[in-house]
Structures are given as C-alpha cells and as structure tokens.
Amino acid sequence: xxxxxxxxxxxxxxxxxxxxxxxxxxxxxxxxxxxxxxxxxxxxxxxxxxxxxxxxxxxxxxxxxxxxxxxxxxxxxxxxxxxxxxxxxxxxxxxxxxxxxxxxxxxxxxxxxxxxxxxxxxxxxxxxxxxxxxxxxxxxxxxxxxxxxxxxxxxxxxxxxxxxxxxxxxxxxxxxxxxxxxxxxxxxxxxxxxxxxxxxxxxxxxxxxxxxxxxxxxxxxxxxxxxxxxxxxxxxxxxxxxxxxxxxxxxxxxxxxxxxxxxxxxxxxxxxxxxxxxxxxxxxxxxxxxxxxxxxxxxxxxxxxxxxxxxxxxxxxxxxxxxxxxxxxxxxxxxxxxxxxxxxxxxxxxxxxxxxxxxxxxxxxxxxxxxxxxxxxxxxxxxxxxxxxxxxxxxxxxxxxxxxxxx
Ligand code: DGY
Numbered sequence: 558x559x560x561x562x563x564x565x566x567x568x569x570x571x572x573x574x575x576x577x578x579x580x581x582x583x584x585x586x587x588x589x590x591x592x593x594x595x596x597x598x599x600x601x602x603x604x605x606x607x608x609x610x611x612x613x614x615x616x617x618x619x620x621x622x623x624x625x626x627x628x629x630x631x632x633x634x635x636x637x638x639x640x641x642x643x644x645x646x647x648x649x650x651x652x653x654x655x656x657x658x659x660x661x662x663x664x665x666x667x668x669x670x671x672x673x674x675x676x677x678x679x680x681x682x683x684x685x686x687x688x689x690x691x692x693x694x695x696x697x698x699x700x701x702x703x704x705x706x707x708x709x710x711x712x713x714x715x716x717x718x719x720x721x722x723x724x725x726x727x728x729x730x731x732x733x734x735x736x737x738x739x740x741x742x743x744x745x746x747x748x749x750x751x752x753x754x755x756x757x758x759x760x761x762x763x764x765x766x767x768x769x770x771x772x773x774x775x776x777x778x779x780x781x782x783x784x785x786x787x788x789x790x791x792x793x794x795x796x797x798x799x800x801x802x803x804x805x806x807x808x809x810x811x812x813x814x815x816x817x818x819x820x821x822x823x824x825x826x827x828x829x830x831x832x833x834x835x836x837x838x839x840x841x842x843x844x845x846x847x848x849x850x851x852x853x854x855x856x857x858x859x860x861x862x863x864x865x866x867x868x869x870x871x872x873x874x875x876x877x878x879x880x881x882x883x884x885x886x887x888x889x890x891x892x893x894x895x896x897x898x899x900x901x902x903x904x905x906x907x908x909x910x911x912x913x914x915x916x917x918x919x920x921x922x923x924x925x926x927x928x929x930x931x932x933x934x935x936x937x938x939x940x941x942x943x944x945x946x947x948x949x950x951x952x953x954x955x956x957x958x959x960x961x962x963x964x
Contacts, residue, residue: 561931562964565956568935569599572953573607576614577631581937581949584740586634590615590627590657591711592954595901598664599957605672612665613677616684618652622769623691625661625684626652627708638736639759646767654759654767655709658785659692661685662792663855663908666799667961679803685796686810692789693813695769700820702785703837705772706758710782710849713755714747715880715894716887717834717849720841721780727753730760745891745947779837781824784849786832787856790814791909821858830862845885846870847894848902851878855909874941876925877903883942890940891947898941900926904958927963930955 577588578596601608618629630641630651641651704710707718765771793814797807826833826842834843873883877898889895910919929939935955937948
C-alpha cells in the first residue's frame with residue numbers, strides 16, 4: 558500500500574458520518590447521491606461491508622415514487638445552502654426534491670464482481686429497478702433522459718445548460734446567503750446569476766409540492782442531458798446483468814436501455830457532429846461539446862464522427878477529459894463544470910473504454926488522472942491545462958476512484 562492509498566482510505570474514513578459519507582467537510586456536509594455510489598466503490602477496495610452499507614443508506618432515502626434524491630439531509634448543518642427547509646418535500650429522512658446521475662447500478666455491479674455480497678445486491682435490486690423506472694416515467698418524455706434542474710445533472714454550471722438557464726427568471730428569488738463561496742474560492746464556483754436561477758427552480762418545485770407532472774409540463778427548466786442518457790443506458794444494461802446473476806428477469810432493464818438508445822438521434826447535433834444537450838422546450842442545442850458527449854463511451858455508443866471530435870478535444874488539454882471543449886468561448890479551465898477535468902468522470906469513461914477493449918486510451922486516461930492526484934492531492938476537480946487543484950480538498954469521490962481505478 559502506498560502513502561497515497563493510505564491517505565485515500567483516511568479520507569473515506571474521515572468523511573464517514575456513520576453509514577454514509579459526505580463528499581467533503583464544509584462545502585458538502587450531507588449525503589450526495591452519485592458521490593455516495595463512488596464512495597461505495599472506493600470502500601469496496603478495503604471494506605466491502607461498508608461499501609454495501611453506503612448504498613443501502615442512500616436507497617433508504619428513496620421516495621415512494623422510486624426517485625432517489627440528490628441530497629439526503631441525515632443531520633442538520635447550517636453551513637450549507639439550500640438546506641432541508643428550502644427544499645421542503647417533507648420526507649423522512651429529509652432530502653432535496655430532485656435526483657442525480659443514476660450510477661449506482663453500474664458501480665454495484667462492479668463491487669459485486671470484485672468482492673461479492675450477493676444477498677446485499679439482491680436486496681438493492683428492486684430499489685435500483687424502481688429508480689430506473691422513475692427515470693423512464695418522469696425524465697424521458699422524448700426517450701432520452703432530461704433534467705429539470707442543472708443540479709440534477711450533477712454537472713451544475715456546464716455550458717450544456719446555458720440555453721435552458723437563459724429562460725429561467727432568477728429575479729424574484731428574494732435574498733439568501735450562499736455558503737459555498739465561504740468554503741472555496743468564488744472564482745471556482747458558479748456565478749450569482751446562475752445561483753439565483755438555481756434557487757428559482759427549487760422554489761418552483763417546492764411550490765408545486767414536487768409534483769412531477771407539473772414540473773415536467775410547466776417547470777422553468779427541462780433539458781435533455783447526454784451524460785445521464787448515456788449513464789442510464791449503461792446502468793440499465795448493468796442492472797440486466799445483475800438480474801441475470803440473481804436469477805431475475807432482465808427483460809425490463811434491457812428494454813429501458815434499448816428505448817433510450819433508439820431515441821439518441823434526437824440529441825445528435827449536426828453542427829457540432831456530436832451528441833449534445835438540448836432544450837426540450839425550445840429545441841435549442843448547447844453550443845459546445847462537453848464531457849457529457851464523452852460519456853457515450855461509457856454506454857458503448859459508437860460514432861466515428863463524434864469520436865474524432867472527442868479525440869481532438871482531449872488533445873487540447875494535458876490532463877484528462879475536460880468538462881467543456883477548450884476550443885469553445887465558454888471554456889473556463891478552473892470554473893467547476895465549464896472546463897476543469899473531473900477524476901470521477903474520467904473513471905466512468907474508463908469503465909466504458911475497458912468494456913470496449915480500448916486499453917491504450919484507458920491507460921492514457923488513468924495515467925493523466927493519476928498525475929493530477931499525485932501532484933495536487935485529492936481535490937474535487939483540476940485545471941486540465943496546468944493541473945492546478947480546484948474546488949474542495951480531501952474529496953471523497955476523488956479518493957474513491959484513486960483506490961478503485963486510478964492508482
Ligand atoms: C451545490 O450546492 O453546489 C451542489 O452541487 C448541488 O448539488
């Protein structure tokens with residue numbers, strides 16, 4: 558075990574709050590959905606029991622509708638805004654009212670393949686299936702996956718969301734105090750105008766009691782998300798493989814994957830020659846290629862034209878896949894999802910590269926990601942041009958992917 562392995566374990570243990578792991582102290586003091594699935598993957602390398610517990614705790618917050626919330630507020634912490642009183646869905650445990658990328662089935666399968674735990678997987682299976690059905694019923698109005706809030710995408714301020722954000726009125730949100738910029742440099746976080754709009758969307762959801770029909774039909778924001786679309790294709794296929802392992806019927810998850818895949822032409826942007834975020838209300842496409850398109854590799858979606866664009870985007874930086882194309886005007890190498898590279902997204906892309914037998918690219922991605930962590934530590938994300946560490950430090954998912962993949 559190297560010193561970095563030891564530090565990564567220490568970070569997971571240190572961010573453990575008893576059955577769930579916070580992404581990082583201060584900035585994100587609760588359980589976040591996709592962060593937790595990665596935490597489980599990291600724990601599986603040295604504490605399989607704790608890995609399963611992480612997923613079980615996450616799914617214990619699942620709503621009756623099947624939705625698994627993006628934040629679970631197990632304990633109070635006034636260092637974060639917007640907290641439970643702003644979201645207000647009235648669930649126990651308290652949670653936010655939106656979801657987050659459904660990576661749990663992908664990582665649960667990997668965990669089971671490496672450390673076993675069939676009975677724990679069996680108990681989670683119907684919950685994961687219910688969540689995937691929720692995505693199908695409430696987030697795939699035209700086949701591909703849509704998000705109703707940029708936070709639901711997990712890629713908060715990515716330029717992917719600029720067309721939809723432009724139509725959200727953030728002027729009536731009233732006064733509030735942000736907490737994120739008290740923890741990390743404001744220049745690495747979304748700007749105020751973005752934040753006002755994020756809060757306006759939360760207020761809309763709360764006002765309609767998180768009624769999904771209202772949000773889908775009349776909500777201020779609805780955009781097709783290439784990343785969740787690809788994640789969901791892969792997650793449904795992995796769920797089908799899990800079903801087979803458990804002696805369950807894989808037909809439904811396979812059908813869900815096929816339905817989404819059949820709808821992919823609706824997010825093909827001819828001008829960019831790539832799959833792309835698209836405003837479901839206006840039809841407008843985002844104007845740059847993002848790491849959302851690169852996640853096509855996770856789903857095993859093959860497209861020669863897009864591959865060429867993605868390869869060029871990767872070659873424009875030194876470290877990892879950037880969250881936004883450096884050739885785009887909107888590229889900002891240190892501002893959250895507007896350019897930085899995210900180790901966790903690189904890890905997802907690598908899962909796809911490995912499945913496709915593309916070992917040279919997988920090795921390159923792993924090496925570049927490892928260099929970032931070796932030189933900068935376990936930060937949330939990094940400048941892909943010069944490796945500057947950005948965002949939160951001692952970050953759970955960066956430590957987790959180090960242990961499970963990059964080391
Ligand atoms: C935040 O508060 O910045 C989070 O990304 C929302 O999930």
